[in-house]
Amino acid sequence: xxxxxxxxxxxxxxxxxxxxxxxxxxxxxxxxxxxxxxxxxxxxxxxxxxxxxxxxxxxxxxxxxxxxxxxxxxxxxxxxxxxxxxxxxxxxxxxxxxxxxxxxxxxxxxxxxxxxxxxxxxxxxxxxxxxxxxxxxxxxxxxxxxxxxxxxxxxxxxxxxxxxxxxxxxxxxxxxxxxxxxxxxxxxxxxxxxxxxxxxxxxxxxxxxxxxxxxxxxxxxxxxxxxxxxxxxxxxxxxxxxxxxxxxxxxxxxxxxxxxxxxxxxxxxxxxxxxxxxxxxxxxxxxxxxxxxxxxx
Numbered sequence: 001x002x003x004x005x006x007x008x009x010x011x012x013x014x015x016x017x018x019x020x021x022x023x024x025x026x027x028x029x030x031x032x033x034x035x036x037x038x039x040x041x042x043x044x045x046x047x048x049x050x051x052x053x054x055x056x057x058x059x060x061x062x063x064x065x066x067x068x069x070x071x072x073x074x075x076x077x078x079x080x081x082x083x084x085x086x087x088x089x090x091x092x093x094x095x096x097x098x099x100x101x102x103x104x105x106x107x108x109x110x111x112x113x114x115x116x117x118x119x120x121x122x123x124x125x126x127x128x129x130x131x132x133x134x135x136x137x138x139x140x141x142x143x144x145x146x147x148x149x150x151x152x153x154x155x156x157x158x159x160x161x162x163x164x165x166x167x168x169x170x171x172x173x174x175x176x177x178x179x180x181x182x183x184x185x186x187x188x189x190x191x192x193x194x195x196x197x198x199x200x201x202x203x204x205x206x207x208x209x210x211x212x213x214x215x216x217x218x219x220x221x222x223x224x225x226x227x228x229x230x231x232x233x234x235x236x237x238x239x240x241x242x243x244x245x246x247x248x249x250x251x252x253x254x255x256x257x258x259x260x261x262x263x264x265x266x267x268x269x270x271x272x273x274x275x276x277x278x279x280x281x282x283x284x285x286x287x288x289x290x291x292x293x294x295x296x297x
Contacts, residue, residue, distance in 0.1 A: 040226045040227065041064070041067070042219055042223075045063065045215055045219065047103055047172065047173050047176065047211060047214065047215055047218075048101035048103045048104070048172035048173070048176075049101065049172070050171055050172055050173050052199070052215060053199055056199065059199050062208075062209065062212045063212050063215060063216065065209075065212070066209060066212040066213045066215065066216035067216045067219060067220070069216070070213065070216045070217060070220055071216075071220055071227040071228070074228075074229075076113065077220060077221075077227075077229060078229065078231075079113070080109055080113050080114055080217075080221070081221060081224065081229065081231065081236070082231075082235065082236050082237045083113070083114040083115070083237055084105075084109070084114060084221065085236035085237055085238065086236075086237040086238060086239050087108075087114045087126070087151065088105055089239065090151055090152065090155070090239075091105045091108060091126075091151070091155050092105060094152065094155045094156055094159060095155070095159060097159075098156070098159035098160070098163060099163070100159045100162050100163065101172055103172075103214075103218060104158075104162060104172075104176070106214045106215075106217045106218045106221070107158075107176055107179060107214050108126050108127055108155075108158070109214075109217045109221070110210070110213050110214045110217055111126065111127060111128040111179075112125065112126045112127070112128055114126060116149050116273050124146065124148040124149060125148035125149050125150075125151075125154045126151055126154060126155070127148075127154045127155065127157070127158040129148045129154060129157065129158075131148075133161070134147065134148050134154075134157065137157035137160050137161060138153075138157060138160075139153055139154065139157055142276075143276060143277060144275070144276055144277040144279065144280055144281055145274060145275065145276065145280070145288075146274055146276050147274050148274075149273040149274040149276075150273075150274040153274075161179070162175050162176075162179070165178045165179070165183060168183060168187070169183070169186065169187070169190075170196060171196075171197075171198070173197075173198045173199075173211055174186060174190075174196075174197075174198050176210070176211050176214060177198050177203070177207055177210060177211055179210075180206060180207045180210040181203060181204060181206075181207035181210070185204075185207070186201075186203065186207065189201055189202070189203055198211055238296075240271075240293045240295070240296040240297060241293065241294045241295050241296065242271065242291045242292060242293050242294060243291075243292045243293075243294050244289050244290070244291060244292075245261065245289070245290045245291075245292050246287055246288070246289055246290075247280070247282070247287070247288045247289075247290055248282070248285050248286065248287045248288075249282055249285070250279070250280060250281050250282045250283065251279060251280040251282075252279050253278065253279060254268060254269075254275060254277075254278055254279060254280065255268075255278065261292045262292075263292060263293065263297060267293060267297045268290075268292075271291040271292070271293055272290050272291055275290075
């Protein structure tokens with residue numbers, strides 16, 4: 001028999017602070033707004049408070065490339081921004097709790113477009129952890145439970161990785177680069193090239209572009225109107241109120257469990273994507289927290 005303990009109700013937040021997203025109304029980008037967006041170029045940029053040297057010709061061109069590419073992915077940027085309204089309020093306080101700069105939420109955007117994606121190499125979740133790395137940072141990865149799909153736990157693991165990377169690499173920008181190129185890979189290039197600044201390193205094509213893509217996403221999402229994107233609050237995806245249910249024993253049939261909670265199997269899986277099977281085997285008494293929506297489903 002399952003031991004259940006209701007441990008509170010959480011209402012999903014709907015505000016992304018510090019952006020222009022909610023201050024304007026949505027209109028389809030017109031030719032005029034596209035022209036404005038294509039001409040606009042920020043006078044300065046920084047990542048996590050570390051200045052981007054846009055006065056350097058190659059740096060300006062690399063940033064410009066990612067800005068143009070991402071500003072013209074209209075469908076993708078609209079979907080990402082709608083998701084951000086729901087997901088950033090979950091990610092932001094975790095980053096703050098761990099002392100990781102807020103800009104790293106855009107790294108999650110670059111990794112997965114704020115979806116539980118799966119890469120061709122087998123990385124999964126918002127933060128795209130490989131199985132071994134996920135386990136190294138305390139996440140459970142089995143056939144039945146994969147916490148790479150758990151937004152809170154994977155964000156906490158990403159924070160731990162980034163803090164470790166910052167300590168080893170010396171800057172937040174290099175920590176971000178290492179998230180793509182690996183600590184060993186980036187460090188190898190630092191040693192061989194005798195440079196300690198991301199913007200002075202020649203890296204693999206993907207890592208060479210990686211931080212610039214994050215910067216471009218930050219710039220577009222913070223200043224959407226300048227790039228032809230406008231929205232109303234009503235069009236953005238909102239958090240749904242949930243109740244947390246604590247489980248410390250096996251659940252032989254998650255569909256039956258869902259019905260007992262007043263929802264169906266589909267809704268259960270949407271809100272708990274880390275549950276990967278139709279059952280949950282728990283012989284150790286481990287406590288799992290399962291989200292049950294209380295309205296809006």
